Amino acid sequence: MAVKTLKINDIYVAVEEGLTILKAAQEAGIYIPTLCHLEGVSDIGACRMCMVEVEGINKLLPACVTEVAEEMVVRTNTAKLKEYRRMNMELLFAEGNHVCSVCVVNGNCELQNLAVEVGMEHCRFSYRFPDKPVDISHPQFGIDHNRCILCTRCVRVCDEVEGAHVWDIAHRGEECKIISGLNQPWGEVDACTSCGKCVNACPTGSIFHKSTPVAVMKRDRGSLEFLSTAREKKQWTR
Amino acid sequence: MDLKELVEIGEKQRNSAKKIRIHCCNAAGCISSNSSAVKDKLEIAVKEAGLQETVEVAKVGCMKFCGRGPLVQVEPAGTLYEQVKPEDAASIVAVLKGEEATAKTGNANHPFFTRQMPVVLENSGKINPEKIEEYIAAGGYQPLYRVIYEMSPNEVIDELSHSGLRGRGGAGYPTGLKWATVAKMSGEQKYVICNADEGDPGAFMDRAVLESDPHRVLEGMAIAAYAVGANSGYIYIRAEYPLAIDRLQKAIKQAKKLGILGSQIFDSPFDFKIDIRVGAGAFVCGEETALIASVEGKRGNPRPRPPYPAESGLWGCPTLINNVETFANIAPIVREGGDWYRSIGTEKSKGTKVFALTGKVKNTGLIEVPMGTTVRQIVEEMGGGVSNGGVVKAVQTGGPSGGCIPADALDTPVDYEHLRELGTIMGSGGIIVIDNNTNMVDVAKFYMEFCQQESCGKCVPCRAGTVQMYEILDKIYHKRANIADIDKLEALCHMVRDMSLCGLGQSAPNPVLSTLRYFREEYLELI
Ligand SMILES: Cc1cc2nc3c(=O)[nH]c(=O)nc-3n(C[C@H](O)[C@H](O)[C@H](O)COP(=O)(O)O)c2cc1C
Ligand code: SF4
Ligand code: SF4
Ligand code: SF4
Numbered sequence: 001m002a003v004k005t006l007k008i009n010d011i012y013v014a015v016e017e018g019l020t021i022l023k024a025a026q027e028a029g030i031y032i033p034t035l036c037h038l039e040g041v042s043d044i045g046a047c048r049m050c051m052v053e054v055e056g057i058n059k060l061l062p063a064c065v066t067e068v069a070e071e072m073v074v075r076t077n078t079a080k081l082k083e084y085r086r087m088n089m090e091l092l093f094a095e096g097n098h099v100c101s102v103c104v105v106n107g108n109c110e111l112q113n114l115a116v117e118v119g120m121e122h123c124r125f126s127y128r129f130p131d132k133p134v135d136i137s138h139p140q141f142g143i144d145h146n147r148c149i150l151c152t153r154c155v156r157v158c159d160e161v162e163g164a165h166v167w168d169i170a171h172r173g174e175e176c177k178i179i180s181g182l183n184q185p186w187g188e189v190d191a192c193t194s195c196g197k198c199v200n201a202c203p204t205g206s207i208f209h210k211s212t213p214v215a216v217m218k219r220d221r222g223s224l225e226f227l228s229t230a231r232e233k234k235q236w237t238r
Numbered sequence: 239m240d241l242k243e244l245v246e247i248g249e250k251q252r253n254s255a256k257k258i259r260i261h262c263c264n265a266a267g268c269i270s271s272n273s274s275a276v277k278d279k280l281e282i283a284v285k286e287a288g289l290q291e292t293v294e295v296a297k298v299g300c301m302k303f304c305g306r307g308p309l310v311q312v313e314p315a316g317t318l319y320e321q322v323k324p325e326d327a328a329s330i331v332a333v334l335k336g337e338e339a340t341a342k343t344g345n346a347n348h349p350f351f352t353r354q355m356p357v358v359l360e361n362s363g364k365i366n367p368e369k370i371e372e373y374i375a376a377g378g379y380q381p382l383y384r385v386i387y388e389m390s391p392n393e394v395i396d397e398l399s400h401s402g403l404r405g406r407g408g409a410g411y412p413t414g415l416k417w418a419t420v421a422k423m424s425g426e427q428k429y430v431i432c433n434a435d436e437g438d439p440g441a442f443m444d445r446a447v448l449e450s451d452p453h454r455v456l457e458g459m460a461i462a463a464y465a466v467g468a469n470s471g472y473i474y475i476r477a478e479y480p481l482a483i484d485r486l487q488k489a490i491k492q493a494k495k496l497g498i499l500g501s502q503i504f505d506s507p508f509d510f511k512i513d514i515r516v517g518a519g520a521f522v523c524g525e526e527t528a529l530i531a532s533v534e535g536k537r538g539n540p541r542p543r544p545p546y547p548a549e550s551g552l553w554g555c556p557t558l559i560n561n562v563e564t565f566a567n568i569a570p571i572v573r574e575g576g577d578w579y580r581s582i583g584t585e586k587s588k589g590t591k592v593f594a595l596t597g598k599v600k601n602t603g604l605i606e607v608p609m610g611t612t613v614r615q616i617v618e619e620m621g622g623g624v625s626n627g628g629v630v631k632a633v634q635t636g637g638p639s640g641g642c643i644p645a646d647a648l649d650t651p652v653d654y655e656h657l658r659e660l661g662t663i664m665g666s667g668g669i670i671v672i673d674n675n676t677n678m679v680d681v682a683k684f685y686m687e688f689c690q691q692e693s694c695g696k697c698v699p700c701r702a703g704t705v706q707m708y709e710i711l712d713k714i715y716h717k718r719a720n721i722a723d724i725d726k727l728e729a730l731c732h733m734v735r736d737m738s739l740c741g742l743g744q745s746a747p748n749p750v751l752s753t754l755r756y757f758r759e760e761y762l763e764l765i
């Protein structure tokens with residue numbers, strides 16, 4: 001096993017070759033905000049929350065998909081990055097309809113936590129108030145597109161872990177929408193095994209257990225990691 | 239098929255040519271103004287005048303002066319007719335018998351033509367794009383033959399690197415280096431892709447090349463495949479280009495029939511087949527990773543690079559992807575040598591570049607000029623200045639990813655470096671002239687609307703950021719904004735540029751940043 005040594009925020013870190021900057025930071029206990037990243041599924045570098053600065057490279061790089069290199073000097077928390085992340089967060093809140101007070105995951109929401117984390121106190125951009133549907137045709141679960149941030153975690157977990165490929169993205173730009181089956185109501189998609197993996201993957205209150213009251217739903221994120229470790233490493237530990 | 243047979247096909251074609259050829263433009267621009275009817279009438283007129291023995295009417299590709307179509311040119315005299323109507327046909331033929339012309343003649347000695355240096359367009363407007371024999375008669379496919387039998391893949395790449403050719407799809411990446419990277423990759427299966435997505439508003443260079451001289455692109459791709467070790471290629475072309483698709487299909491079929499494409503090309507062990515993939519016309523599908531996903535039958539979303547396509551492209555195999563015009567430069571470079579190509583252009587930007595000259599300019603059309611030609615020469619001499627007697631305010635290049643050149647910088651030579659210094663880019667080659675009646679905020683707004691609609695929606699800064707930028711621009715344009723909005727707009731521009739995943743988002747703020755740089759007062763006037 002080849003090892004690469006790099007410096008993250010002035011801390012020396014030695015990690016296995018081929019790992020991402022994000023993994024290296026996690027090993028060293030350095031926090032990098034993420035949103036589209038989910039343990040157990042492939043990374044796509046879409047949310048751009050994990051962007052970091054690397055000395056000698058004049059662009060920002062997504063930590064979740066950038067491999068470590070020898071003698072790399074990484075900064076995860078510069079003033080510029082903090083400002084950009086806050087702005088990115090504001091863009092997400094302006095884009096959807098995030099009314100936390102009536103949301104099932106209020107208090108347990110990754111998006112909400114991250115907004116607090118990056119210091120977002122208000123949104124400087126104008127709210128779009130898009131007209132988005134809610135689909136509760138599935139017997140156990142529902143999806144509220146008002147809260148969807150298009151991270152595609154549900155798409156990847158259903159495709160890569162469950163192997164059912166129920167979800168997909170339709171349209172483009174701000175019209176993008178997560179669709180089930182061939183753009184059918186979720187309840188009519190035969191491929192869905194009702195395994196609940198997408199429910200556990202969703203970072204917001206978008207995909208939810210039906211009949212959960214406001215602010216009580218918690219997701220079992222560990223279950224996905226458990227599954228992938230069990231499959232890949234044959235270790236059944238949680 | 240060997241070299242002798244190839245040369246014979248060319249000779250036979252040349253010998254069968256009649257003394258006088260009436261060229262009638264048959265590319266999309268002129269067809270849309272009824273050039274097909276002109277051609278039919280010309281043929282009838284030739285017959286009626288009893289001149290069939292010495293005169294032929296040939297449909298040819300783009301004759302460049304698209305704004306004055308349909309165009310007809312009588313060779314070898316070179317007499318040019320503009321805006322020809324079907325009823326002018328008899329008069330054009332009568333001139334051959336010594337009568338006065340009543341059809342509108344054009345000036346073939348105008349700087350619009352004389353300043354051009356045709357390399358990519360050397361056959362455009364001269365040969366019938368639907369006849370492989372005419373391409374062969376113009377020396378076509380001899381470079382490919384020579385490459386296969388006389389050069390090693392490395393020699394081809396060295397010659398290309400030496401030529402200094404850089405990618406014409408926008409970024410200007412050195413083509414020789416790209417080929418060398420793909421050639422060095424191990425792996426049985428490699429692919430060559432031609433990017434014919436051409437999605438910039440106002441750009442039609444690649445379409446013209448494909449409609450006028452499709453074999454040139456096929457030959458360039460085949461030489462590339464030989465050099466990098468690929469046996470399969472794709473042309474990704476937008477569905478909005480039906481004529482180009484049709485001509486490519488015909489060209490591939492003809493080349494296959496002669497053993498110039500397919501298996502054992504020119505009876506050598508080299509195989510190369512080309513297939514066409516038709517895109518649905520999304521701008522983002524011109525981005526190389528999105529294009530590859532689309533060819534694979536997936537949603538056309540970009541993905542982070544690295545890995546670059548040269549390493550892991552189509553179906554995970556090493557893939558060479560170049561623009562139409564890049565491929566169209568290959569055969570001339572092989573034929574004339576890298577030294578010759580190097581001698582054209584500026585220090586770091588070699589060769590010629592094809593531009594689509596449009597906007598508020600008198601002479602619109604297709605031009606091919608050596609790198610280093612100044613914007614003023616292009617706009618004022620060739621383009622004849624602003625239409626309706628206005629004044630040039632700015633010149634936009636690079637489409638939605640580019641920026642503006644203000645009127646006081648018109649003496650800038652057009653090459654990759656100088657345009658970058660001015661805060662714009664060469665892009666794929668659209669040049670849009672803006673006159674002093676146009677509001678620059680409106681220009682910025684137009685491009686932002688385009689980017690907002692064309693964003694694939696994968697990453698947050700571009701998907702949501704372009705929407706907000708457009709909204710602020712719209713607010714400014716309608717005089718509803720305050721000074722803080724301009725600061726907000728600028729901050730957002732920087733963030734979207736630095737944080738977006740692919741070139742679309744990264745360059746979407748350019749038109750705004752550029753107009754803010756040169757025309758800030760126009761923004762402030764609206765506050
Ligand atoms: C949003 C976007 C759109 C693009 N559209 C095109 C296009 O229409 N045609 C093209 O050749 N290159 C386009 N490109 C550039 C390609 O990604 C790629 O760099 C190019 O095809 C490489 O060819 P070259 O080296 O010959 O220039 C686009 C890039 C981006 C980011
Ligand atoms: S419940 Fe399971 S199968 Fe159904 S959509 Fe979610 S992840 Fe896919
Ligand atoms: S439904 Fe949830 S997991 Fe799926 S894209 Fe939307 S926010 Fe992400
Ligand atoms: S920058 Fe825009 S087009 Fe490119 S991946 Fe992001 S959302 Fe898609």
Ligand code: FES
Nearest residue numbers: 045047048050064
């Ligand atoms: S976590 Fe890296 S881009 Fe989303």
